[in-house]
Amino acid sequence: MGVTARTAVGLPKTLSVLDPAATGLPPLPSASLTLHQAEAELAPAVARLTDILLETIREHVA
Numbered sequence: 001m002g003v004t005a006r007t008a009v010g011l012p013k014t015l016s017v018l019d020p021a022a023t024g025l026p027p028l029p030s031a032s033l034t035l036h037q038a039e040a041e042l043a044p045a046v047a048r049l050t051d052i053l054l055e056t057i058r059e060h061v062a
Contacts, residue, residue, distance in 0.1 A: 003018070007060070009056060
């Protein structure tokens with residue numbers, strides 16, 4: 001068995017979210033999220049991946 005901290009975004013059905021109160025685990029603090037990118041023009045694939053990441057974060061995390 002393993003325990004890891006992660007968001008519920010894309011959580012596989014084979015994993016489950018543990019309730020800190022029921023398991024005796026400490027509650028997790030909030031965490032910052034930063035996306036760094038080069039100042040140069042992004043390749044189309046990189047720009048699309050950036051859009052996907054930001055959209056997913058806005059929908060599920062923010």
